[in-house]
Amino acid sequence: MSTLTTDIATGFDVERIREDFPVLKQTIHGKPLVYLDNAATAQKPQAVIDAIRKFLEVDCANIHRGVHELSQRSTAAYEETRAKMKRFLNARSRKELIFVRGTTEGINLVASSWGHKNVREGDEIVVSAMEHHSNIVPWQMLCEATGAKLRVIPIDDRGELILEEYARLLNPRTRMVAVAHVSNALGTINPVKEIVAMAHRAGALALVDGAQAAPHLRVDVQALDADFYALSGHKMVGPTGIGILYGKTKLLNAMPPYQGGGDMIKSVTFEKTTYNDLPYRFEAGTPNIAGGIGLGAAVDYLSQIGLDRIAAYEHELLLYGTRALAEIPGLRIIGTAREKAAVLSFVIEGIHPHDIGTVLDRLGIAVRTGHHCAQPVMERFGVPATTRASLAFYNTRGEIDALVAGLRKVKEVFA
Amino acid sequence: MVHDLYQETILDHSKHPRNCHELCGANHQAEGFNPLCGDKLKLYLKLKDDVVEDASFVGSGCAISTASASLMTESLKGLKREEALRLLERFHDLLTTDSPVTQELGKLVVFCGVRDYPARVKCATLAWHTLKSALENQEEPVTTE
Numbered sequence: 001m002s003t004l005t006t007d008i009a010t011g012f013d014v015e016r017i018r019e020d021f022p023v024l025k026q027t028i029h030g031k032p033l034v035y036l037d038n039a040a041t042a043q044k045p046q047a048v049i050d051a052i053r054k055f056l057e058v059d060c061a062n063i064h065r066g067v068h069e070l071s072q073r074s075t076a077a078y079e080e081t082r083a084k085m086k087r088f089l090n091a092r093s094r095k096e097l098i099f100v101r102g103t104t105e106g107i108n109l110v111a112s113s114w115g116h117k118n119v120r121e122g123d124e125i126v127v128s129a130m131e132h133h134s135n136i137v138p139w140q141m142l143c144e145a146t147g148a149k150l151r152v153i154p155i156d157d158r159g160e161l162i163l164e165e166y167a168r169l170l171n172p173r174t175r176m177v178a179v180a181h182v183s184n185a186l187g188t189i190n191p192v193k194e195i196v197a198m199a200h201r202a203g204a205l206a207l208v209d210g211a212q213a214a215p216h217l218r219v220d221v222q223a224l225d226a227d228f229y230a231l232s233g234h235k236m237v238g239p240t241g242i243g244i245l246y247g248k249t250k251l252l253n254a255m256p257p258y259q260g261g262g263d264m265i266k267s268v269t270f271e272k273t274t275y276n277d278l279p280y281r282f283e284a285g286t287p288n289i290a291g292g293i294g295l296g297a298a299v300d301y302l303s304q305i306g307l308d309r310i311a312a313y314e315h316e317l318l319l320y321g322t323r324a325l326a327e328i329p330g331l332r333i334i335g336t337a338r339e340k341a342a343v344l345s346f347v348i349e350g351i352h353p354h355d356i357g358t359v360l361d362r363l364g365i366a367v368r369t370g371h372h373c374a375q376p377v378m379e380r381f382g383v384p385a386t387t388r389a390s391l392a393f394y395n396t397r398g399e400i401d402a403l404v405a406g407l408r409k410v411k412e413v414f415a
Numbered sequence: 416m417v418h419d420l421y422q423e424t425i426l427d428h429s430k431h432p433r434n435c436h437e438l439c440g441a442n443h444q445a446e447g448f449n450p451l452c453g454d455k456l457k458l459y460l461k462l463k464d465d466v467v468e469d470a471s472f473v474g475s476g477c478a479i480s481t482a483s484a485s486l487m488t489e490s491l492k493g494l495k496r497e498e499a500l501r502l503l504e505r506f507h508d509l510l511t512t513d514s515p516v517t518q519e520l521g522k523l524v525v526f527c528g529v530r531d532y533p534a535r536v537k538c539a540t541l542a543w544h545t546l547k548s549a550l551e552n553q554e555e556p557v558t559t560e
Binding site: 352354358362370371375378384414 | 417420426452453454455475476477478479535
């Protein structure tokens with residue numbers, strides 16, 4: 001850890017930040033809430049709640065339609081989020097940002113629209129062994145429909161992708177490489193820039209699942225050279241039901257629409273329909289307007305704190321948590337990648353994660369237990385499930401201490 | 416704190432599950448799966464003249480699901496098929512309703528705390544869903560979803 005990042009982390013006023021999150025000011029079963037399930041969804045700051053509320057109370061109207069004042073206000077606020085996301089991801093143009101329901105829909109959009117146009121029998125799609133089900137199943141469905149083959153990049157015991165194996169998988173039949181930027185189950189930060197470059201050298205495209213990366217580290221889609229990048233608003237302190245699919249203009253322009261309906265057309269007759277331009281061509285129907293506006297407030301909030309400061313602070317927490325958990329006898333951390341986001345997935349010998357989760361809940365501590373929608377990862381590590389504490393920039397060392405105390409209690413109950 | 420859920424008998428049966436083995440001569444069997452937590456269970460029954468002569472299980476699961484399978488296999492022995500199905504209904508009522516606890520349940524009353532933990536009802540019922548499937552001799556694994 002360099003002195004610079006340590007300074008940044010030390011200067012981080014977490015208590016003041018916590019004041020921004022109303023949900024954190026409550027007790028659960030009589031204990032202060034310790035929310036460590038951020039990889040599932042992040043909590044929302046007051047600024048996001050206020051933005052949604054203002055839309056619903058003051059500016060509510062459909063977008064891209066009316067000439068009246070309210071419609072202009074709501075359209076402006078919604079489209080402003082697109083502009084903010086362009087800056088947030090460093091996209092070239094706002095046309096490259098498609099509003100979707102979340103990462104899952106973003107990936108499905110590409111698998112369905114790009115996939116059915118470009119993938120043929122005998123072609124290959126590459127995913128990794130650490131993918132969330134949402135970056136496996138859409139590609140499996142595409143393979144089933146087209147006769148293409150799904151190939152899987154293996155991972156090692158630390159939970160890192162084995163890049164030599166990846167290189168061996170690439171061949172002239174590879175059409176798409178779809179990988180997570182950060183693993184939700186292990187916390188591994190993948191070298192996506194290198195993965196994308198390798199895919200391109202093989203003549204394939206690359207899609208990056210950014211659901212777990214966008215809230216925790218700076219993302220620059222041009223630097224990564226990703227062809228597609230998908231993310232979810234609710235993981236980055238925004239609302240659920242809204243997300244972004246980034247795609248390179250040239251690729252998006254060549255793709256057929258994903259869904260048909262209003263807003264995605266220029267003109268409709270029963271003889272012929274002309275589709276709208278980007279980005280609207282992929283945005284059929286009235287979208288989640290309140291969600292889109294809330295996402296804009298979330299991006300503002302994260303940007304004000306700064307993703308670099310967030311990443312540095314969370315890294316400090318991760319190191320603290322890793323050391324603290326290591327002191328619990330019988331506990332094994334699953335996922336020990338050298339580049340890692342603040343995810344602590346673990347198993348305790350002889351105690352099922354579900355039982356751990358229930359006892360922790362009674363102590364006010366929220367963790368995720370189960371397979372984290374990544375069953376192949378569980379299989380790789382030979383466990384049916386793990387307990388996962390996933391941290392955010394509003395978590396504290398004190399909360400990690402509470403987790404450790406909670407786990408000691410768990411061990412007492414099941415001793 | 417959580418002792419209303421994890422009563423002594425439950426902890427005992429989860430650490431030392433009874434009838435936890437494959438069953439030679441089983442004539443009914445079924446698999447159960449809880450996709451939410453990855454719990455898996457295989458249940459074996461030996462029925463003679465419509466009476467459960469022996470019952471056993473293998474699998475991996477949390478304390479609640481393991482103890483439930485263990486106590487269930489104990490309770491089943493000697494029951495007629497329809498008695499086993501009635502016990503299943505009583506057990507389900509115990510977990511999901513406020514109905515008074517009936518004597519019929521015997522040792523199974525230790526699971527009464529589960530009704531206050533809705534997220535754990537599926538753990539306690541996995542073995543029983545599998546029982547129903549085994550008695551009907553379904554080929555497909557049952558899931559709690």
